[in-house]
Amino acid sequence: MQRPASAQEVAELLAEGRVTRPVGGRTKLDWGSPGSPAELELSTERLDAVVEHNAGDLTAVLQAGARLADAQAVFARAGQRLALDPPDLGARATIGGVVATSDSGPLRHHYGGVRELVIGVQVALADGTVARAGSRVIKNVAGYDLAKLMCGSFGTLGVICEVIVRLHPQPVDPVTVLAHGADPRELTRAAGTLRRLPLELEALDVRWDRRQGALLAQVAGRAARANAQAIAGQLGDLEVEIVAEDHTLWEDQRARQRAAADEQAVARVSFAPAELERVLRASPSAVARAGAGMAWVSLEPSPEALAALRTAVSPWPCVLLDGPEALRSTVDVWGLAEGPELALMRRVKARFDPGGICNRGRFAGGM
Amino acid sequence: MHLAPGRYIYTDVERALLRRLATRLQSICGEEHVLEHEHDLFTYASDGLLQYSVVPPLAVLPGDGAEVSAVVHACHELGVPWVARGSGSGLSGGALPVEHGLLIVLSRMRRILEVDLDNQRVVVEPGVTNVAVSHAVGPDYFYPPDPSSQIVCSIGGNVSENSGGAHCFKYGFTTNYVTGLEVVLADGEVVQLGGKALEPPGYDLLGAFVGSEGTLGIATRITLRVIPSPEAVRCLVAFFDSVEPAGDAVSAIVAAGTVPGAIEMMDGLSIGASEQMAHAGWPVEAGAALIVELDGPAAELEARFDEIEALCRQSGATELRVARDETERTLFWKMRKSAFPAAGRISPHYFVQDGVVPRTRLTGVLGRIQSLSDEYGLKVANVFHAGDGNLHPLVCYDGHIPGEAERAEELSGRILEACLEAGGSLTGEHGVGVDKKRYMPRMFSEPDLSAFQKLRCAFDPDGLANPGKVMPTPRLCGEVPGPYRVHPLEAAGLAERF
Numbered sequence: 001m002q003r004p005a006s007a008q009e010v011a012e013l014l015a016e017g018r019v020t021r022p023v024g025g026r027t028k029l030d031w032g033s034p035g036s037p038a039e040l041e042l043s044t045e046r047l048d049a050v051v052e053h054n055a056g057d058l059t060a061v062l063q064a065g066a067r068l069a070d071a072q073a074v075f076a077r078a079g080q081r082l083a084l085d086p087p088d089l090g091a092r093a094t095i096g097g098v099v100a101t102s103d104s105g106p107l108r109h110h111y112g113g114v115r116e117l118v119i120g121v122q123v124a125l126a127d128g129t130v131a132r133a134g135s136r137v138i139k140n141v142a143g144y145d146l147a148k149l150m151c152g153s154f155g156t157l158g159v160i161c162e163v164i165v166r167l168h169p170q171p172v173d174p175v176t177v178l179a180h181g182a183d184p185r186e187l188t189r190a191a192g193t194l195r196r197l198p199l200e201l202e203a204l205d206v207r208w209d210r211r212q213g214a215l216l217a218q219v220a221g222r223a224a225r226a227n228a229q230a231i232a233g234q235l236g237d238l239e240v241e242i243v244a245e246d247h248t249l250w251e252d253q254r255a256r257q258r259a260a261a262d263e264q265a266v267a268r269v270s271f272a273p274a275e276l277e278r279v280l281r282a283s284p285s286a287v288a289r290a291g292a293g294m295a296w297v298s299l300e301p302s303p304e305a306l307a308a309l310r311t312a313v314s315p316w317p318c319v320l321l322d323g324p325e326a327l328r329s330t331v332d333v334w335g336l337a338e339g340p341e342l343a344l345m346r347r348v349k350a351r352f353d354p355g356g357i358c359n360r361g362r363f364a365g366g367m
Numbered sequence: 368m369h370l371a372p373g374r375y376i377y378t379d380v381e382r383a384l385l386r387r388l389a390t391r392l393q394s395i396c397g398e399e400h401v402l403e404h405e406h407d408l409f410t411y412a413s414d415g416l417l418q419y420s421v422v423p424p425l426a427v428l429p430g431d432g433a434e435v436s437a438v439v440h441a442c443h444e445l446g447v448p449w450v451a452r453g454s455g456s457g458l459s460g461g462a463l464p465v466e467h468g469l470l471i472v473l474s475r476m477r478r479i480l481e482v483d484l485d486n487q488r489v490v491v492e493p494g495v496t497n498v499a500v501s502h503a504v505g506p507d508y509f510y511p512p513d514p515s516s517q518i519v520c521s522i523g524g525n526v527s528e529n530s531g532g533a534h535c536f537k538y539g540f541t542t543n544y545v546t547g548l549e550v551v552l553a554d555g556e557v558v559q560l561g562g563k564a565l566e567p568p569g570y571d572l573l574g575a576f577v578g579s580e581g582t583l584g585i586a587t588r589i590t591l592r593v594i595p596s597p598e599a600v601r602c603l604v605a606f607f608d609s610v611e612p613a614g615d616a617v618s619a620i621v622a623a624g625t626v627p628g629a630i631e632m633m634d635g636l637s638i639g640a641s642e643q644m645a646h647a648g649w650p651v652e653a654g655a656a657l658i659v660e661l662d663g664p665a666a667e668l669e670a671r672f673d674e675i676e677a678l679c680r681q682s683g684a685t686e687l688r689v690a691r692d693e694t695e696r697t698l699f700w701k702m703r704k705s706a707f708p709a710a711g712r713i714s715p716h717y718f719v720q721d722g723v724v725p726r727t728r729l730t731g732v733l734g735r736i737q738s739l740s741d742e743y744g745l746k747v748a749n750v751f752h753a754g755d756g757n758l759h760p761l762v763c764y765d766g767h768i769p770g771e772a773e774r775a776e777e778l779s780g781r782i783l784e785a786c787l788e789a790g791g792s793l794t795g796e797h798g799v800g801v802d803k804k805r806y807m808p809r810m811f812s813e814p815d816l817s818a819f820q821k822l823r824c825a826f827d828p829d830g831l832a833n834p835g836k837v838m839p840t841p842r843l844c845g846e847v848p849g850p851y852r853v854h855p856l857e858a859a860g861l862a863e864r865f
Contacts, residue, residue, distance in 0.1 A: 056727035131818035140792035148574025169624035223666030270564035274485040351821040
């Protein structure tokens with residue numbers, strides 16, 4: 001295990017050419033394909049600084065090993081936040097790991113994913129160089145957007161050492177409209193109604209658990225109460241309540257994105273939003289971002305259960321995220337078929353990491 | 368300044384090659400869509416950046432994605448480079464033709480292929496104009512990126528440049544609204560990046576492609592996300608004695624936690640110029656005008672709008688006008704959008720820059736621009752997206768005065784340097800193109816540029832797509848170094864290597 005203290009040290013370690021596995025808070029090490037055993041484990045624990053918090057510019061520079069929860073505490077002192085709320089039960093997740101896995105939470109509805117919030121990146125590459133892309137300003141089109149390329153790449157193109165993120169003001173008076181329903185069609189219709197309202201919801205989720213479900217819409221701002229009433233009025237037959245102390249509601253939504261134990265696996269489905277009904281019907285238990293069209297489906301950790309889910313939601317992509325290694329080593333975790341797209345991804349991989357040393361075998365197509 | 372070189376002299380070999388290509392293109396797209404005569408080609412010599420001009424030797428106007436693929440494939444076989452062009456309204460010379468290559472004009476591809484409001488998606492061909500997308504989904508929905516040229520600029524060009532606009536401070540940029548692309552790669556192969564769903568598995572090549580300025584391929588089918596139109600919009604303009612207090616007002620508004628739909632600033636020089644054109648009756652003696660537009664839920668807007676009025680007054684606004692109706696609001700925006708064309712009334716020629724600074728450094732950089740303007744004896748008018756610190760200094764000069772164009776260009780370069788020194792960027796929305804590529808090494812180190820080149824080589828190893836743009840110096844790709852090749856078993860995820 002190596003604990004480099006600078007991006008340059010990370011690059012020097014990569015230049016040695018050993019198969020390297022970068023680790024941060026160790027919260028998602030069992031995601032993706034099992035991959036090849038690493039010859040070198042590279043921890044970002046000494047790269048843990050909040051380098052800059054530019055409150056007036058609503059930006060921050062974070063080293064990869066900085067814990068998301070610690071950074072949020074810094075931003076909160078200025079009434080700001082990084083609008084990225086992936087499940088983080090032990091508060092150990094690092095920004096580097098969140099970016100590398102493109103993890104997100106309910107706020108994805110209004111603020112987008114990691115790709116929307118990361119505006120710059122510094123990455124150590126397999127050739128021993130340290131490259132930057134993007135900048136400290138939110139609006140910037142100089143050079144290729146390599147930050148997006150790194151988001152969700154599982155560390156297979158290089159080791160993320162530092163990211164620049166855009167921040168948002170903390171919301172005023174958030175309140176949640178909670179509507180219960182047991183019919184996927186009805187929940188989907190209600191979600192569609194709310195998607196069409198010009199109310200700028202903070203989050204729009206659906207929860208589905210053994211034929212019982214709920215729709216959750218969070219609204220914030222000076223007129224949050226009035227807008228919550230307006231939303232409730234749109235939900236017709238569903239049983240509706242307005243919840244002011246909504247923290248645990250959303251904490252529960254986030255927790256459902258993870259496998260609870262080894263007897264469970266979680267797959268992530270991306271879909272066109274109007275297809276929500278079909279995704280719910282295919283899922284024993286799920287949490288869905290109804291506006292973004294993403295669902296985290298809990299299923300039995302068997303190849304058959306995964307195959308059945310994939311068939312039921314086809315052609316929408318379905319990635320096995322979180323599950324026992326026995327399952328991940330026997331199935332195609334990523335579900336990305338051979339074709340010109342995967343061939344192009346391999347060409348990108350070959351240019352950035354010709355020796356295949358960066359997190360070998362963890363990513364789609366054996367990359 | 369006119370940087371057009373002397374007439375390019377083609378060798379016999381080049382002529383023969385282009386003739387062979389022309390014949391192939393005629394069979395792909397039809398004779399009437401292949402242009403070979405100089406009088407037809409002259410129209411395409413420049414894009415929106417008129418200082419650069421190259422008459423292409425050959426142009427083709429394909430009618431659909433399959434024709435684009437066949438055209439690019441023919442270029443690949445013959446080793447002929449090419450440049451893709453949409454409406455030609457770009458401001459960095461990104462669509463400037465190359466002397467020894469083909470110009471692929473996408474303006475015939477202007478079909479809206481699908482309007483899927485259930486999923487909030489629209490599928491279009493690249494030649495569709497920006498404003499046509501909002502028209503196709505309105506009035507209930509709209510497409511937020513709104514470059515000033517939106518009536519003419521094409522979505523394909525917007526994708527290439529990752530276009531912004533006045534409303535991107537709140538709503539984001541083109542890259543935040545493109546969910547799928549069909550792309551013709553430099554060898555003619557077609558790939559589908561994304562689709563209607565977000566975050567599909569694999570590398571985010573969609574994200575890497577948007578803003579790549581035509582150097583990674585041609586988008587032939589574009590899937591866009593649209594969002595519900597805001598319930599209400601309110602707009603005001605506040606006048607100040609100078610840009611400093613106006614900048615303070617911007618900071619105060621943002622610090623209060625408000626995210627306006629747009630915050631735009633004009634300095635005294637631009638107010639004077641625009642007033643001659645748009646006749647809004649604005650006080651021409653004002654030192655700065657700040658347009659603040661709030662949009663969103665009506666109830667929310669009422670509460671926030673009063674706050675903004677108060678913050679403008681506290682920051683020293685000398686006068687405040689609230690748009691009483693849609694007509695007046697349109698007039699405010701006409702003043703803002705007239706700024707570029709109106710500059711022609713105060714100066715025979717001008718350069719537009721597109722540098723970005725962190726918002727908190729606005730005042731300092733504007734002061735620096737003023738002192739540079741004094742030093743060079745050239746007027747610089749400022750209009751900018753104040754919310755995100757994206758400046759558009761208009762460096763005024765008279766090209767008929769010997770040496771003045773060169774001095775204006777030097778002044779432009781020093782303005783960009785000031786932006787970079789403040790921690791900003793060379794370009795916020797116009798792109799690098801040919802215009803700013805020489806400044807790239809001031810923003811990026813050699814390893815940064817080399818990483819960009821890695822991406823470019825993965826997409827286009829022969830360097831045929833829009834050569835000579837973005838990167839400061841020409842680079843060759845070469846073979847992929849190293850011994851690693853993915854074994855077929857490993858590719859299928861069935862084997863590991865030790």
